[in-house]
Amino acid sequence: MESDFIQTVNAHAGIIQNVCRLYGKDDEDRKDLYQEIVLQLWRAFPAFRGESKASTWMYRVALNTAISLFRRQSRQIAPVPIDQELLNLDQYIASPDADPQMQQFYRAVDQLSLIEKAIVFLYLDDNSYEEIARITGISQSNVGVKLNRIKGKLKKIVELTNE
Template identity: 45%
Template sequence: MKKELEHQFVSNLEQNQNIVHKICRMYTNDQDAHNDLFQEITIQLWKAYPKFRGDSKFSTWMYRVALNTAITLYRKSKREIRTQNIDDISFKIKAHEYNDETEQQLKLMYKAVKELNDIDKALVFLYLEDQSYKEISSTLGISEVNARVKMNRIKSALKKVLNP
């Protein structure tokens, strides 16, 4: 039973790992911090996975756990992440390489988004992932109307920063 659960988890994580990488890029400034946060999110996902009931899509559940982990770690440690040893977990996940050209194109946008508060960052991230306002509100625990209003304000603020 544990092996089957582990297999399902690894499969789901490999299919959706770009979500975690994007969250890591949103909340970190260098590759080491990115790797540490990815590891910590993976551990938290694995710990929480037995409680995943399938009431929502795996990716929606994953967003919530990953964002909560990133936000919690940064609030607690003021951007110094303490991690657990992933060697304690027996599965291995193949990481996909990112295209450097795409990274450069997104760098300016990420820089502007990093200036936002933690909740607004999460909202932008989910919006850019083409999540519906209903899914965003469910993931962040806010009303759908609040998500729309906040997103409109964020768009206006980002436009001012990106197009002075």
């Protein structure tokens, strides 16, 4: 079982990395989230029956873990002086090695809700509407509607930041 798990995680490591990139604020958050996702995958692996693709199962576990962790952390507000927060703002927006267009994209995506981020991520990762629906738990037709609304929202965010 252990070797099957390791093989499955290694085959789809990009899924975990992408979820961590979207939901982690900085490198440390991303590392913590990565570990938490792998832990949750390990716990859920014995119950995985193969009724869906391994990637679909991993997306669902990874996104649920990231969203749960995000909600848990958002309830724990740590006091941070505003000047320190402003000094470190770039680390929350995009990685320093990203090109300017990618930085703008990540800043725009960062303004979306948790479910909207997940849908964008899944869409950009070439998942079908059917797979996105299965992973997020919304209907397939609702995926299309939400994607169109999200695209409009992102366009407005980018336009406002370019003014």
